[in-house]
Amino acid sequence: MTATNARGHLSSETIDLLLLSALASSEANEAKAHLDDCSLCKQRWLELNEDSQKFKQYVFARTLPQVEARLSESRPGFFERFKLQLLLPALGVATAAALALTFAAGPGTQTEDDIYIGVKGLEPTFEVFAQREAGASFAVKANTALRPKDKLRFVVTPGQAKYVLVASVDGKGTFSVYHPFGAAESEKLTGQVPRRLELGSTVELDDTMGTEKLVVVLSDAPVKAEAVKAALLTSPAAPKLEGARVLTREFVKVAP
Template sequence: MTPESRRIPDALLDRYLSGALDPEAKRQLEATLAQSPWDKARLAELRADSAAFLLQHPPAPFVARVQKAERPAWWRSWPVLLAPALATAMLTLLVFQPQIEQLLQTLIEGDPYTVKGSVMLVLHRKVGESSVQVSSGDTLSPGDAIRFEAKASNNGFLAVVGRDAKGVITVYHPFGGTAAHPYEASQPLLPEAVALDDTLGREDVYALFSQQAFELDWAVRALEEGRSLPQAAPKGISVGHTFFVKK
């Protein structure tokens, strides 16, 4: 398999595996996969790499509540399940068919917190002694334990905030904080894990990233007022987003 025989870059396959594509983008990509055995093979390789990493680095026993005074050792050992970080530079290395080129352009122009932007947010749910990625829109249950992964291209400052179906705002990282916390791009898996409460319905979760320190009052206020965080964000702050439905 050579780069010339493939139509889809790893950047898009990475997003596909993490459940980060919207339904139309997913449909277009799967249509191309159906016609490209080389891309199918690469997708299988990326999926196998993630599975192998998980087997080689199983998580230690899980403690669900972030309110625990002492963080156990597994906080430092829960594996990162995603393929390598997205790299915009990769997009120029491969030759794509027209619909993939159009899809890439749409992602670059219209998805500011993944390809073009500087932060991507992924959730992981604890299952037994392992963990699974939570795709945007997945159904979770009260009591499920989740952990956050924020992928940015540079060091800087990061916060994770959520708004549940009742409009309650929670700062998940730094838990209960009022300002973004220093972030290292080499350590995308955040230390906090939480057990979901019994508020049913949709919860939106946002990663906020900047290379400069920033306060969170504007974000909390925007969420309370039902405004779009990407539009409300001050200049220099990127926003990543995912959501789940609690039933």
């Protein structure tokens, strides 16, 4: 990996990571060498150091109590408690504990952190959670970068729908049905369907990099996987299926 970008300069990220001593030694050495030769990047490095000193000397101590007070007020809000209460009975202890961390870490109100897609309340929703190795589960949002071998699980609010199917088109355009895994049509929801339902499938991501689109198809009648595939390939930005509600989510898969 090279420290400079395609335009021949250090990015803000590289300069920040250098200040944090979080670059690999070879990259750090390259970045430092670049700073000696590039007045623009040198200027930005000096500005960051100046700001860092200013923050530590004048801002940190004065504002820390306010930050701590703000964070201590960040109790789980209605939606977080709501989600947790509904999910706990349906999940295993370990998964529930991991999800509890995710939810508890969320904000107290509906904000940019909200992981719902679509309308809240009784409308259908589609949530995706990932787990990396033995780590805690985390919500997959628009800016979440996932890696090969991450495991995905899906939570939906089916509303009045009787059938569900989750499918994907990966970075190479390959279509797959994730739930019911590999099936030719959607699954019938039977018995007492909870308002928010964790689907039974767990999917381990392969090593195809790039942007992957997920869809959940909720419908009153069974939907063929081939029809979902056609809708996705025809209109990937907003796939539509007659008689079904289609919710989408995207994530980016990157190399570890």
